[in-house]
Amino acid sequence: MTIATGLWDDRPVPLIELDGVSHAYGERAVLRDLTLRLEEHRIGVVGGNGSGKSTLARLLNGLVLPTAGRVRIDGLDTAHEGHQVRRRVGFVFTDPDAQIVMPTVGEDVAFGLRRLPRAEADRRSREWLERFGLADLCDHPAHLLSGGQKQLLALASVLVTEPDLLVMDEPTTLLDLANARHVAHLVAELPQQVVMVTHQLHLLDGFDRVLVVDDGRIVHDGPPADSLAHYEALVG
Amino acid sequence: MRFLYRPGSSPLHRCPAGAKLLLLVAAGVGLVLLRDPLPASAALLAAVLLYPVASFGPRVLWQQARPVLPVLVVVGVLHGLSASWPGAYVTVVGLLALVLLAALVTLTTRTTALVDVVVRVLRPLRIVGVDPERVGLLLALGVRSVPVVLDLAAEVREAQHARGLAASPRAFAVPLVVRSMRHADALGEALAARGVDD
Numbered sequence: 001m002t003i004a005t006g007l008w009d010d011r012p013v014p015l016i017e018l019d020g021v022s023h024a025y026g027e028r029a030v031l032r033d034l035t036l037r038l039e040e041h042r043i044g045v046v047g048g049n050g051s052g053k054s055t056l057a058r059l060l061n062g063l064v065l066p067t068a069g070r071v072r073i074d075g076l077d078t079a080h081e082g083h084q085v086r087r088r089v090g091f092v093f094t095d096p097d098a099q100i101v102m103p104t105v106g107e108d109v110a111f112g113l114r115r116l117p118r119a120e121a122d123r124r125s126r127e128w129l130e131r132f133g134l135a136d137l138c139d140h141p142a143h144l145l146s147g148g149q150k151q152l153l154a155l156a157s158v159l160v161t162e163p164d165l166l167v168m169d170e171p172t173t174l175l176d177l178a179n180a181r182h183v184a185h186l187v188a189e190l191p192q193q194v195v196m197v198t199h200q201l202h203l204l205d206g207f208d209r210v211l212v213v214d215d216g217r218i219v220h221d222g223p224p225a226d227s228l229a230h231y232e233a234l235v236g
Numbered sequence: 237m238r239f240l241y242r243p244g245s246s247p248l249h250r251c252p253a254g255a256k257l258l259l260l261v262a263a264g265v266g267l268v269l270l271r272d273p274l275p276a277s278a279a280l281l282a283a284v285l286l287y288p289v290a291s292f293g294p295r296v297l298w299q300q301a302r303p304v305l306p307v308l309v310v311v312g313v314l315h316g317l318s319a320s321w322p323g324a325y326v327t328v329v330g331l332l333a334l335v336l337l338a339a340l341v342t343l344t345t346r347t348t349a350l351v352d353v354v355v356r357v358l359r360p361l362r363i364v365g366v367d368p369e370r371v372g373l374l375l376a377l378g379v380r381s382v383p384v385v386l387d388l389a390a391e392v393r394e395a396q397h398a399r400g401l402a403a404s405p406r407a408f409a410v411p412l413v414v415r416s417m418r419h420a421d422a423l424g425e426a427l428a429a430r431g432v433d434d
Contacts (some may be wrong), residue, residue: 054243064431083431091429098422101430103240103347103380110348112430139243139346156432 008016013193014038014074014088014164016060021069022216023055030055032216033069036197039067040208045197046223046231047213053197056213057169060195061089073165090163090192096150097143105129105145105153106138111162128160148179155186168196172203201228240344240383248290253349254356256341263337267330276326279333283340290344300339301332310333342379351376373432377423388415 010213016038023031031051047053058064059071062078062085069227071078078085093099102108109128129135132152137145142153149170158166168187172180187194196203204210210227212220212234220230243249248256267279287297308328316324342350351372358368392411401407427433 031354061424061429083433086429093422093426093429096424097384098419099426099429101380101423101427102376107346107348107376139241141240141383142380143387161430 012164013041015072016165016195017070017072017167019058019072020071021059021066023052023059023064024067030064031059031066034218035069036211036218036221038209041193042207042209043193043195044204044210044227045195045213046204046206046210046227047200048235053213054169056211057167057195057197060090060165060167061086063091087161088163089165089167090158090161090233092151092154092158092166092168092171094173096174096189100142100150100157103141103143104138105140105142107182108142108153109134109157109160112157113193116167119231124160128156132156144165146179148175148182151175151179151183152186153168155183158188159192164191165193165195166190168194168198170197170199172198172200183220201231204228240342240379241346242292242296244291244344246290248286248340248344251344253341253345254353256262256345257350257353260334260337260341264334267334271316271323271326273322273326273329276329276333280329280336283333283336286337286340290340292340292343296343297336300336300343304332304335347376347379381419381423384419385412385416388412388419 016036018034021031021034022029030050034056045053045056055064057229059066059074059078062071062082065071065079072093073085073089076085076088100108102111106125106129109125110121113124116124117160126135129138132155134149134153136154137149142150145153151174156170166187171187175183180200180203187196188206196207198204205225207224210222210224211218212231213229214234219234220227222230255347267276270276284297287293308331311331312324312328315327354375355368355372358366358371361384362368389408389412392408395411396402396404396407399407
């Protein structure tokens with residue numbers, strides 16, 4: 001996948017800072033003393049199952065708070081300014097079924113705009129539904145969509161709020177090849193900063209930076225080719 | 237799918253959600269107060285006739301009625317044996333009319349429109365600590381969760397058959413409850429990610 005870099009030029013990129021961040025679920029440490037500064041447009045995260053990469057993604061919009069250290073997005077601390085962070089950071093989950101919260105397609109997209117006047121919310125929802133080819137399905141029950149359409153809906157429902165940073169946790173894992181390509185293509189054209197956790201390494205072609213996570217630590221950090229070679233060597 | 241909005245432009249689709257809910261409540265109160273076969277029969281006839289008005293055919297009508305019929309049969313027989321058969325008729329016909337009318341309201345009204353009405357109605361209760369938006373969200377999530385849980389049940393049933401455990405209620409109930417709770421957790425996380433508690 002080639003990234004259309006020209007679309008990114010004017011968009012300011014939030015600065016993501018992790019300072020001595022650790023996280024544990026009870027006794028089990030999943031992230032250990034991470035210090036990072038991320039300011040690229042496209043950042044990939046790879047690692048084995050249970051390596052801590054999904055927890056790392058969840059730290060970025062305050063869904064998970066560090067048990068030690070600090071996470072800041074453009075200076076906003078996720079532990080103390082979570083609501084401001086979530087207004088700027090959108091999150092796309094692996095399973096779109098768990099992310100779709102309203103019964104119909106149009107209602108789900110409009111859900112993120114519930115604080116806006118109805119007319120404005122409708123206008124923006126329509127715009128994003130059209131952009132993602134879902135306009136004809138506006139009144140369609142969301143649970144009857146195909147897997148690919150559901151992930152498009154989940155993506156549209158997040159992007160309608162116009163976040164500055166989009167965090168995606170394995171967004172194409174449950175999709176077939178054609179739908180995975182379609183979602184990847186749409187993501188490639190977004191002006192936002194994107195942090196994508198994935199097992200599908202080809203999605204990271206053209207990314208600026210790829211982190212390799214293993215046992216709660218960043219074991220490699222660099223351009224995609226170097227990082228992916230390191231990751232493949234790591235898994236043997 | 238039962239009880240979910242189906243887009244259309246019929247007079248019932250265009251009728252305001254508040255008016256439909258008010259009429260539904262009035263029908264419920266009326267059927268409870270007027271314990272007589274005539275109004276119960278009239279309510280059922282009206283409910284059945286309203287489906288074509290909303291551009292729905294007999295198939296949609298049957299889809300709404302079918303799931304409650306076994307329950308109504310049990311209720312009717314128990315009522316007939318313990319009280320009277322005319323009373324059983326009034327109860328069963330009245331309940332069926334209300335189910336069909338309630339289904340018609342949800343079939344012709346967007347969930348967000350129903351939620352808006354509930355939020356408006358509950359707004360005065362804010363002074364005693366009720367959060368109307370939160371109640372409205374719960375209502376919407378309830379509607380959204382019905383097909384999700386039905387899908388989970390179908391998947392669990394399939395897995396049960398594949399493993400030759402079709403006759404075991406425990407092999408059905410335990411994974412269904414576990415998966416439903418896991419879904420609830422994931423949904424909670426998604427709501428937090430979308431700023432619901434902010």
